[in-house]
Amino acid sequence: MKKFHLNKPLVFISSFWILLGFTLWSQLKRDYPDLNTFGTAALMVLCSAVIAHTLSNVFLPIALKKGKMQLFVLQTIFATVLLTAAIAGVFYGTYWLTIHGSPYDNEAQLTQNEDYFVVFLRTIPSALLIIGSTCGFQFYQEHYKMAQKHTLLQQAHLEAQLRILQDQINPHLMFNVLNHLHILMKKDVELASTLLVKFSDILRYQLYECNRETIALDKEVSYLKNLVAVEKIRWGDELLVDCIWNITNGKRDIVPLLLVPFVENAFKHVSRLPSEKGFVRLSLNQEDELLTFTIENSNSPKPARKNESSGLGLENVQKRLLILYPGQHDLEITRTDTNFKVVLVIHLDQKANYVGY
Known part of the structure; x- marks a missing residue:
């Protein structure tokens, strides 16, 4: 009826x-x-x-x-x-x-x-x-x-960029992982196998599993863990990586690939001084319907080049959040001469204001 x-x-x-x-x-x-x-x-x-x-x-x-x-x-x-x-x-x-x-x-x-x-x-x-x-x-x-109409056009533009991110794997990440795999095959076959499995999981998720409006939080977290694991293997002892994952209800829905640009940005722009190691600290904490994502990386006082980008770009991620989670999120970005920190709080109790592709 x-x-x-x-x-x-x-x-x-x-x-x-x-x-x-x-x-x-x-x-x-x-x-x-x-x-x-x-x-x-x-x-x-x-x-x-x-x-x-x-x-x-x-x-x-x-x-x-x-x-x-x-x-x-x-x-x-x-x-x-x-x-x-x-x-x-x-x-x-x-x-x-x-x-x-x-x-x-x-x-x-x-x-x-x-x-x-x-x-x-x-x-x-x-x-x-x-x-x-x-x-x-x-x-x-x-x-x-x-x-x-303006909101729909703006979201269509941002979602088209997300589609590109899903369909075209970050070429830098792919090149670096494959190159690292080539090196590890000669030095540490077991570690190379681990890297290959995690990287294949990343490809599978981006190409096949996240082509929906929302996805279960535990799947998104699993993807982020694989992404961080690949980066940890790539960087080895050159980088200190500390992660805290506290998810109490992984069945809650979230927009796919929403947090990826922040993770990519942290590892791409992390600074490493000769006298000390660089660091990336990530925390994802869920309390009832409140999801808090925090990521911090060592930062160089040298300004970034204008042509540098990270996935969708932090500016576009902010626009996506305003459209997909209006009034349901709080984003705080802090930059100092030594640190770059992102704190994102999302209320998962309301459905994302999502318009499909």
């Missing part, structure tokens, strides 16, 4: 016109209690709906799309004058065609409706309220559509 979805904008605008019709009918009924004023109120609502929706649903989207807001201001003034004239005309005509000269007429009614221009001026606030309400609601709708 097809699920019913409530059209909220339609409900809102329908409620607005019903409320307006009831207000106009109440005012007419107050002035002319012995007459059937339903048709008169309906005519006013019809005139208001035609003029207001022509302005808000036809001219406003065109003005926003083409950037012709000055023209739209003139169109709004014209529509307001036209609507005022229409409503005032219905009020004025109702009196002179129905009430004047009848037993229901009185001096107060004659005074209020004697001059059409006075009725016109008295109706201007009502016309402004109607025009402002419909255009304001439509402007909100158009702005929301444009913001949503």
